[in-house]
Structures are given as C-alpha cells and as structure tokens.
Amino acid sequence: MIRPALALLLVTVPAWAQAPSAAKSAKDAQDLRGIWQAKGNAYRNLEAERGVIVDPASGKIPYRAEARSLADRNFQARTTADPLLVCFQPGVPRATLLPEPFQIFQHQDRVVIVYQHVHAYRVIFTDGRPHYDDGIEFYMGDSRGRWEGNTLVVDATNFKPENWLDAAGHFHSNKLHVVERYTRTAPEVMRYEATMEDPEVFQRPWTIRVQLALHSEPNFQLIEHECDRDAQGVYRHPPQFLK
Amino acid sequence: MRPALLLIAAVCVSAQSAFTPPRLPDGHPDFGGIWMAATLSAAFNVEEHAASYGTPAGPSVIVDPPGGKLPYLPGMRERAVDNDQHRERDPVGQCHMHGVPRVMFPPFPLEIVQDGNYVVILTETEHGVRIIPTDGRPFLKNYSSWNGDSRGRWDGDTLVVDVRGLNGKGWLDQAGNFVGAGARVVERFRLTAKDILEYEATVENPSVFSRPFTVRVPLRRRPADVELLEYGCIEGERDAGHLPPVNAPLNGGQR
Numbered sequence: 009m010i011r012p013a014l015a016l017l018l019v020t021v022p023a024w025a026q027a028p029s030a031a032k033s034a035k036d037a038q039d040l041r042g043i044w045q046a047k048g049n050a051y052r053n054l055e056a057e058r059g060v061i062v063d064p065a066s067g068k069i070p071y072r073a074e075a076r077s078l079a080d081r082n083f084q085a086r087t088t089a090d091p092l093l094v095c096f097q098p099g100v101p102r103a104t105l106l107p108e109p110f111q112i113f114q115h116q117d118r119v120v121i122v123y124q125h126v127h128a129y130r131v132i133f134t135d136g137r138p139h140y141d142d143g144i145e146f147y148m149g150d151s152r153g154r155w156e157g158n159t160l161v162v163d164a165t166n167f168k169p170e171n172w173l174d175a176a177g178h179f180h181s182n183k184l185h186v187v188e189r190y191t192r193t194a195p196e197v198m199r200y201e202a203t204m205e206d207p208e209v210f211q212r213p214w215t216i217r218v219q220l221a222l223h224s225e226p227n228f229q230l231i232e233h234e235c236d237r238d239a240q241g242v243y244r245h246p247p248q249f250l251k
Numbered sequence: 252m253r254p255a256l257l258l259i260a261a262v263c264v265s266a267q268s269a270f271t272p273p274r275l276p277d278g279h280p281d282f283g284g285i286w287m288a289a290t291l292s293a294a295f296n297v298e299e300h301a302a303s304y305g306t307p308a309g310p311s312v313i314v315d316p317p318g319g320k321l322p323y324l325p326g327m328r329e330r331a332v333d334n335d336q337h338r339e340r341d342p343v344g345q346c347h348m349h350g351v352p353r354v355m356f357p358p359f360p361l362e363i364v365q366d367g368n369y370v371v372i373l374t375e376t377e378h379g380v381r382i383i384p385t386d387g388r389p390f391l392k393n394y395s396s397w398n399g400d401s402r403g404r405w406d407g408d409t410l411v412v413d414v415r416g417l418n419g420k421g422w423l424d425q426a427g428n429f430v431g432a433g434a435r436v437v438e439r440f441r442l443t444a445k446d447i448l449e450y451e452a453t454v455e456n457p458s459v460f461s462r463p464f465t466v467r468v469p470l471r472r473r474p475a476d477v478e479l480l481e482y483g484c485i486e487g488e489r490d491a492g493h494l495p496p497v498n499a500p501l502n503g504g505q506r
Contacts, residue, residue: 129380146480
C-alpha cells in the first residue's frame with residue numbers, strides 16, 4: 009500500500025518528482041531521529057545572543073510599545089518570576105533552546121519529541137488532522153506537523169499565556185502562533201527556525217534560528233529531570249540545569 | 252478440579268497461540284497506540300478492597316503469591332496503612348511521575364510509540380515519560396529516579412523490560428502500598444488480542460517484601476482518534492495536604 013501512495017505523492021509534489029529514486033532519498037531524508045541539543049545560549053536572552061533573531065534585521069523582538077515595558081518588568085523580576093523556576097513545562101520554542109537534550113522519535117503518522125527538561129513531551133501528528141479549537145490552552149501548545157521536502161514544519165497554537173520565551177522575561181500571550189522548521193543539514197547538525205506571531209504582543213512576526221547538535225556519544229540517553237520543592241518551599245532542579 | 256484446570260489451561264494456550272499480533276517492518280509486534288488499564292481497580296489499590304470514600308471496590312491484581320496479598324515483611328504493612336491515612340504524601344499527588352509498575356495503570360491513558368531500538372511510553376498523567384532502549388546497552392550507574400532506568404528485550408512476541416534505578420519513593424497505588432529502596436522490576440508486555448495488551452510486572456524488593464510478587468493488568472486500546480492531552484500538574488505540588496482527610500464527610504473539611 010505504501011508504494012502506490014508514495015508514487016501518487018510524487019506526482020503532486022514536483023520537488024520530489026525528479027526520478028523514481030528521488031522518492032526513496034526524500035523519504036530517507038525525512039529522518040530527524042536522535043538526541044539533540046541547542047548550541048549557544050539563546051535560552052538566556054533571545055535578543056542578547058548575537059544572530060539568534062534573524063528577522064527583523066535589527067535582532068530585536070518587535071514588541072508593541074506597551075508589551076516592551078512588560079518585558080522590561082519581567083527582566084527585572086526574572087530571578088523569581090520565571091515560570092521555569094517553578095517547574096512549568098517550558099513551552100515552544102523555549103523547550104528547544106534549553107541547555108538540555110531532547111529526543112526525536114518518528115512513527116508513521118507522528119513525530120514525538122521528548123524533552124529532558126521536566127519530562128515535557130509533544131506528540132506532533134503529521135497526518136493532516138486539525139488543531140484543537142480556540143480556548144483550549146496548553147503549556148506546550150498544540151502541534152501539527154507536515155513535511156516540506158526534508159524539513160519538518162510544525163504549526164503550534166493553543167498556548168497558555170503564562171510562559172516566557174527565555175530566561176530574560178520575553179513573553180507572549182495566548183494568541184501565540186509558532187511555526188517551527190526542523191531541517192537536518194548534516195548527519196549531526198540540525199537547523200531550527202521558529203517564527204512567532206502574536207498580534208497582542210508583537211507588531212509583526214519574527215524569527216529565530218539556532219543550530220542543534222546531535223548527541224552521538226555511545227549509549228547517550230535522556231535522564232529524568234525532576235523539578236521539586238524542598239521542605240522550605242524552594243524549588244530544586246537537578247544540578248545540570250540553570251548553570 | 253484438576254481436569255477442569257487443565258482444560259482451562261489448554262484453552263488459554265490455544266487462544267494465545269491463535270492470536271497473531273500485527274507486526275512492524277522489523278518483525279516485532281506493533282504495540283503502538285493509546286492504551287488504558289482495562290480495570291481502574293489497580294490504580295486505587297492493587298489488593299482486593301472494599302468500597303470506601305473516593306474508592307470503588309475492586310479485586311486484587313496480584314497473581315503471585317496466590318491469595319493476592321502483598322508479601323510485606325513484618326512492620327511494612329503498617330507503613331502502608333499509615334500512608335493510606337496520609338494520602339497527601341502520595342508522590343503522584345505532588346505531581347511526580349508514578350514509578351514502575353504504577354505508571355502502567357493510572358486512571359488515564361498512555362501512549363506507546365515504537366521506533367527502531369526504542370519503545371517509548373508517554374503517560375498523560377504527570378506528562379510522564381519512559382524511554383526504553385532495546386539495543387542491549389548497559390544500565391546507567393548510580394542512577395535514581397521516579398521511573399527508573401529501563402532496558403527492553405524481545406522474548407518472542409513478548410517485550411521484557413528490566414527496570415533498575417528506581418528511587419525507592421514510589422507508591423504502588425493510591426492506597427499507600429509502596430516499594431522501597433533497591434526495588435527491581437521485570438515487566439512483560441504481550442498482545443493477547445488486537446485491542447488487549449497484557450501487562451505483568453514482577454517486583455523484587457527484599458527491603459520491603461519477603462518474596463517477589465507479580466501484578467497483572469490488561470491494558471485496553473483506545474479508539475484511533477484519541478489523543479493524549481496535556482496534563483497540567485506542576486511537579487512539586489504540595490497542596491494535597493490542604494484537602495480534607497480521606498475519610499472526612501464531603502462537607503467536613505476545609506477547602
């Protein structure tokens with residue numbers, strides 16, 4: 009059954025339709041499996057890390073005026089107000105940027121991403137099923153994917169408004185719409201792009217780009233990131249986090 | 252009794268061998284899908300239990316030892332009873348992951364994804380994760396966590412998972428039955444029908460139990476359009492202690 013369906017796809021997707029063998033190589037290229045981790049320090053402050061914000065060219069988040077002052081207030085309060093400190097799931101795209109690995113699995117009609125950070129996960133259907141209705145909100149959003157050549161494009165909506173985009177207090181509302189693009193550019197390198205659109209907070213969409221590196225160490229595996237509160241009510245993360 | 256038992260055994264064996272599981276291209280059975288314990292009884296109490304406040308009655312899921320009772324060492328059952336009186340201590344109430352084997356029979360769905368040398372189990376509740384490599388790699392050293400460190404292997408059409416590295420703080424159910432430090436678990440997953448995944452776990456924990464014991468819980472496949480939803484339990488939650496005591500009348504506690 010799979011072969012005829014692929015052949016049909018070839019007819020409708022010109023980019024793949026070079027030759028019969030292109031189908032196999034294109035399918036093979038749709039392989040993001042592995043344990044990945046962002047290079048650099050974008051997780052600290054998207055604006056402060058050179059080259060992370062690729063659009064607009066200024067490298068600044070195009071906040072609406074009143075939103076910029078709220079981001080500034082968040083920054084001042086960041087050592088206590090960051091939702092990550094109190095064990096919230098990190099949201100998108102922040103989950104990708106954290107200094108912790110995540111693992112991508114693929115199976116038939118879905119891509120599963122398991123983040124080491126507070127064992128958050130996303131099940132991303134690639135079979136065309138629609139998003140949840142408006143008004144249903146998730147920390148990690150609702151993600152639906154599709155393949156454009158060998159790029160996985162993930163459309164994420166339905167976010168809760170509490171999360172931050174980085175440790176510096178950059179933020180969004182529940183109108184956030186993220187389009188992520190995962191492209192394996194070499195066996196151990198992936199390009200990750202995310203475009204954020206949120207008319208309540210931003211004047212226009214803006215885009216970040218970060219390189220991801222494959223963990224190719226033998227037997228490397230995710231470990232459990234337990235976020236907990238001690239007897240004094242202080243939240244505790246494992247020592248490898250928040251360094 | 253003997254002939255009848257033999258007959259039942261024979262029927263069971265033939266029923267098992269008659270079912271051929273769907274297979275992945277690599278030849279292993281396809282466990283992929285959304286599953287949920289066919290009986291929620293185990294989540295409440297793995298032993299036989301009468302109905303009580305917040306808990307419907309249910310049978311034991313312990314198939315060994317015979318009699319269906321946990322083989323606690325002297326003094327340990329008292330700890331379980333004390334836990335039952337202090338359910339605010341339940342790690343799951345504090346939004347920690349369940350630990351093994353409890354993680355396989357919560358009253359919420361879970362998803363199994365197989366991808367090459369991995370079997371991944373995602374639980375809706377506590378957004379729990381188990382990543383089970385089946386490539387024969389060694390266990391982590393000096394590891395301690397709620398869901399432990401799992402290594403899988405295929406025994407015919409049965410997935411056998413060895414679990415070590417459990418933190419010894421997990422409960423077995425909501426009734427306060429528990430495992431302690433040094434627990435090891437061997438799990439067996441097997442499709443016995445298209446929509447039934449039989450789950451068995453043998454727990455060996457000499458610091459708490461006088462002998463190993465085995466629970467068996469069938470998981471039932473959920474319809475194909477079911478998706479896991481995000482479970483917004485923030486790890487470190489401590490508010491359960493503010494709820495009324497377990498046996499309090501509905502209007503008797505402070506909310």
